[in-house]
Amino acid sequence: MGTFRRIETITPLLVFPLIAYVIIAVIAGGQHMDETPAIAGNLNATLFSVPMVSGVSWKMRLGDVLLLVSLVLLSIEIIKATSSRSSAMVNHMASMAVLLTCIVCFILFANFATATFFLFTCIALIDVMVGVIVSIVSARRDFGVGDGFGS
8 A cells, every 4th residue: 555545544534624724713813803703704704606596695605615525525534434454543543633623622712613613523523433433333344243142
């Protein structure tokens, strides 16, 4: 297995939207008004809008795009979780580090106390839970563990 493929397998993909959010948070700065994080304006910035048949305009905001990208990467992470290689275990540990980073940032930093980042943290939690569950199920299958002694 090549070095790039190994790094690709080890690296949790959800780290990329996390890095993007951190960059946006740094650009937004730390000043916030009336209990609203400074990043709220950036996350609510409309990237594009599409007029709908109903007469309203559907708006895609930056925060929505971050969540959409995170969901796509989560689906890829779920597929990667089925691997039983040792690099997959390192990926699970790195995914746990991403989740812990999200929780700490959400609790401690004002720009991370948004609904967008909370939902991203939930996506990271789902990634960790699915990784553990899939690993346990595949380990049971690989070792032939049955439901009872006579199976």
